[in-house]
Ligand SMILES: Nc1ncnc2c1ncn2[C@@H]1O[C@H](COP(=O)(O)OP(=O)(O)OP(=O)(O)O)[C@@H](O)[C@H]1O
Ligand SMILES: O=P(O)(O)OC[C@H]1O[C@H](OP(=O)(O)OP(=O)(O)O)[C@H](O)[C@@H]1O
């Protein structure tokens with residue numbers, strides 16, 4: 083067997099290519115091997131070519147790696163979330179797959195396809211990633227090394243659902259149970275299901291008692307498969323439901339496999355072993371939590387006549403929608419009345435859920451509030467985020 087070695091520095095083609103290969107890390111058990119034609123060789127290098135295969139044994143890395151979606155609808159929303167948390171990603175060139183976040187030193191951002199982010203977390207080539215929960219579940223396949231650090235990033239909402247035609251033999255079928263009981267499905271003529279979710283789809287149907295099922299897979303426009311006669315049912319993502327409707331398909335009772343939204347996911351091994359990763363994860367988590375908590379709230383400032391701060395506070399707390407996050411802030415507004423400095427007005431500040439804003443303003447007015455100012459909140463930093471405690475406990479720390 084011919085062994086030829088070459089150095090990345092001496093071979094620009096190999097150096098350029100190598101950035102797309104997973105590096106071996108402290109817990110990557112597999113060594114990555116790829117067909118690669120190299121035209122420059124030298125005798126002193128970490129790259130081994132065995133019969134045309136390159137075996138990468140790159141050095142241990144010190145950088146923390148965050149994987150972000152390089153394409154699809156998650157890509158821009160993810161960058162927007164980070165920007166809203168003052169963590170702007172700096173990408174010198176849109177065709178470059180590596181970037182950084184100036185506020186987080188020692189963090190490399192790698193743009194990857196969502197499924198590859200999950201695969202690379204499992205292989206140890208990424209430490210953190212942001213993708214949809216559907217992708218984590220499908221490509222993580224229950225791997226215990228994947229830990230959800232934040233499971234509700236409030237975008238990319240969709241559900242993974244089983245859908246069947248509204249017409250023909252399915253017209254009166256409205257639940258998975260009824261679908262499973264249809265006499266039509268036999269070993270010779272199984273229910274044909276088209277899905278891109280080849281792990282979650284079969285698992286779900288098996289768990290739901292469907293014995294005779296045949297799966298086919300496609301990368302997109304699955305909703306066309308029943309009308310084309312290729313499949314009887316599909317398992318695909320649904321958000322508004324418009325695509326299903328336009329293709330004469332329906333969801334059925336018990337047919338939701340998974341509710342999904344964007345999540346922050348980490349490799350457990352990396353969290354335990356990679357220097358600095360826990361601190362960075364804590365910082366990202368705190369920034370996300372502070373931003374996401376604030377998203378749903380308004381700050382409300384109003385003036386209220388009263389005899390004392392306590393008396394004003396009591397009036398506010400008598401109203402169900404005015405409790406605020408930890409109770410109202412009530413501050414005296416001092417005025418000079420008849421030559422004496424007195425407080426007969428109080429300024430009150432409360433946080434109010436956006437959905438309750440009008441009800442809250444009505445309640446404020448009802449108890450004597452005037453000059454009500456409402457403004458958006460940017461961040462709400464709590465003493466400690468419950469998710470951080472949960473993460474530490476999942477890590478056994
Ligand atoms: N209709 C949808 N509405 C909201 N979020 C969705 C929808 N479809 C998918 N998603 C979420 O966005 C993620 C990325 O989906 P998207 O279709 O943009 O990219 P992709 O599936 O990687 O690309 P492609 O569909 O072109 O193969 C999904 O894994 C899911 O979490
Ligand atoms: O319920 P809706 O809001 O109609 O969204 C559902 C559609 O969105 C996704 O497709 P996407 O737009 O990603 O196209 P694709 O089929 O090429 O993946 C998904 O695969 C559905 O087809």
Ligand SMILES: [Mg+2]
Pocket residue numbers: none
């Ligand atoms: Mg898609």
